[in-house]
Amino acid sequence: MAESKHETILRAAQKLFAERGYDGTTVPMIAEEARVGAGTIYRYFENKQKLVNELFRGSVARFAATLRDGFPEQEDFRQKFRHVFYRLIRYSRENPEAFRFINATANAYFLDEQSKADFEGFMDFIESHLDEGKKAGLLRDLPSQAFIAIVYGTIFHLSRMFEDGTLEPADELLSGIENSCWDAVSES
Amino acid sequence: MAESKHETILRAAQKLFAERGYDGTTVPMIAEEARVGAGTIYRYFENKQKLVNELFRGSVARFAATLRDGFPEQEDFRQKFRHVFYRLIRYSRENPEAFRFINATANAYFLDEQSKADFEGFMDFIESHLDEGKKAGLLRDLPSQAFIAIVYGTIFHLSRMFEDGTLEPADELLSGIENSCWDAVSES
DNA sequence: GAGACCGGAATGAACGTTCATTCCTACATT
DNA sequence: AATGTAGGAATGAACGTTCATTCCGGTCTC
Numbered sequence: 001m002a003e004s005k006h007e008t009i010l011r012a013a014q015k016l017f018a019e020r021g022y023d024g025t026t027v028p029m030i031a032e033e034a035r036v037g038a039g040t041i042y043r044y045f046e047n048k049q050k051l052v053n054e055l056f057r058g059s060v061a062r063f064a065a066t067l068r069d070g071f072p073e074q075e076d077f078r079q080k081f082r083h084v085f086y087r088l089i090r091y092s093r094e095n096p097e098a099f100r101f102i103n104a105t106a107n108a109y110f111l112d113e114q115s116k117a118d119f120e121g122f123m124d125f126i127e128s129h130l131d132e133g134k135k136a137g138l139l140r141d142l143p144s145q146a147f148i149a150i151v152y153g154t155i156f157h158l159s160r161m162f163e164d165g166t167l168e169p170a171d172e173l174l175s176g177i178e179n180s181c182w183d184a185v186s187e188s
Numbered sequence: 189m190a191e192s193k194h195e196t197i198l199r200a201a202q203k204l205f206a207e208r209g210y211d212g213t214t215v216p217m218i219a220e221e222a223r224v225g226a227g228t229i230y231r232y233f234e235n236k237q238k239l240v241n242e243l244f245r246g247s248v249a250r251f252a253a254t255l256r257d258g259f260p261e262q263e264d265f266r267q268k269f270r271h272v273f274y275r276l277i278r279y280s281r282e283n284p285e286a287f288r289f290i291n292a293t294a295n296a297y298f299l300d301e302q303s304k305a306d307f308e309g310f311m312d313f314i315e316s317h318l319d320e321g322k323k324a325g326l327l328r329d330l331p332s333q334a335f336i337a338i339v340y341g342t343i344f345h346l347s348r349m350f351e352d353g354t355l356e357p358a359d360e361l362l363s364g365i366e367n368s369c370w371d372a373v374s375e376s
Numbered sequence: 377g378a379g380a381c382c383g384g385a386a387t388g389a390a391c392g393t394t395c396a397t398t399c400c401t402a403c404a405t406t
Numbered sequence: 407a408a409t410g411t412a413g414g415a416a417t418g419a420a421c422g423t424t425c426a427t428t429c430c431g432g433t434c435t436c
Contacts, residue, residue: 005415020297023211027392037417039394048392104292107352109208142364145355149345150338150368157341158334164295167333176330180338184372193382215426216384225383230427 006044009034010055018097022052022110053115056105059098060115064122066091077133078182084129085151085178092159093169099159126152130185139185147185154181194232197222198243206285210240210298241303244293247286248303252310254279265321266370272317273339273366280347281357287347314340318373327373335373342369 012034016025027048031038045051067087072079092099105111106119130144139147161167200222204213215236219226233239255275260267280287293299294307318332327335349355
């Protein structure tokens with residue numbers, strides 16, 4: 001089998017959660033999307049809330065891995081910034097549903113402590129990376145959270161536009177926006 | 189009475205929708221928050237979906253009014269940009285629940301055509317304003333949608349941080365971010 | 377005391393979840 | 407090789423609960 005039932009169910013849930021949200025998605029909907037019986041879902045997940053938390057943590061872990069993977073530890077800060085930017089873009093483009101799901105879910109009332117902690121850890125990676133640039137005097141005198149708002153906020157909105165076809169993700173466009181973001185955060 | 193029941197119900201619904209989303213909010217919850225009977229809600233709204241759509245349109249209308257109000261038609265583009273930036277910030281700060289609700293709801297499956305059209309009209313105002321700057325050669329060679337992603341995306345993320353206390357909305361910080369955004373979109 | 381208005385119990389549909397049953401696969405027996 | 411059997415996996419009808427919505431008896435207002 002190419003994909004286990006466990007994975008099939010998670011994939012189906014992710015698609016629906018991204019489209020309709022957690023509360024707007026019923027367990028029978030997930031079952032139908034995954035082409036399994038409703039009861040089967042409960043062989044793999046204790047309940048709907050455990051399912052959404054497991055899905056969230058998995059998505060965040062893969063997202064974090066995408067960022068850390070091939071991080072140019074030896075190169076200069078400008079290169080590192082570029083790496084993070086393009087990896088954020090890459091993940092949002094290759095996993096639009098996961099990206100949308102993560103962002104819509106990150107503050108949700110049904111997330112457990114572990115999930116919240118995992119997401120915070122992921123954000124800390126981005127923040128500490130920006131802190132490094134700030135210490136090196138390469139970035140403006142703003143809290144690194146502000147940089148996150150600029151870079152992550154931009155990419156988040158961009159990915160929405162790519163998804164609904166408002167904007168086409170051409171290389172030239174991405175490179176232009178990467179420069180914009182760099183100019184927004186870097187010391188003049 | 190300072191506030192009609194109609195308004196009280198809308199306010200209560202907005203608070204809950206912003207916190208828990210449309211499907212995560214039940215009509216009895218809204219009734220309790222508004223301190224009215226569940227049946228009373230149906231004296232003012234045909235059903236839950238009509239309620240959320242009316243609320244959405246009202247919020248978008250007030251948001252749009254905030255932007256248009258006092259728009260410095262006679263001044264230069266830099267001033268106009270500043271105006272839009274600070275009005276976006278102002279609305280998100282004075283109406284954090286409305287702002288969060290609008291952004292979480294803008295693409296939702298339960299919005300009717302009228303609501304979608306209203307929101308698009310609002311976004312068109314921002315876009316046409318940016319187009320003007322582009323025609324004047326003041327902005328980079330990027331689609332104006334990309335500018336929206338940068339400015340609106342930044343403010344959206346920022347407002348989240350203000351709401352959950354990650355960041356404090358000091359004047360100095362806002363002015364610094366406004367400059368960042370301007371540098372991100374303007375021709376060097 | 378008539379009429380508009382309101383609250384919250386009542387209602388049927390739909391929810392998350394369970395469970396008795398069926399299905400499938402692998403191995404034992406011949 | 408063919409048949410029998412065991413047991414985990416899968417199912418979907420059924421359960422209690424909760425939802426959106428309706429309805430009706432009571433309460434203000436004039």
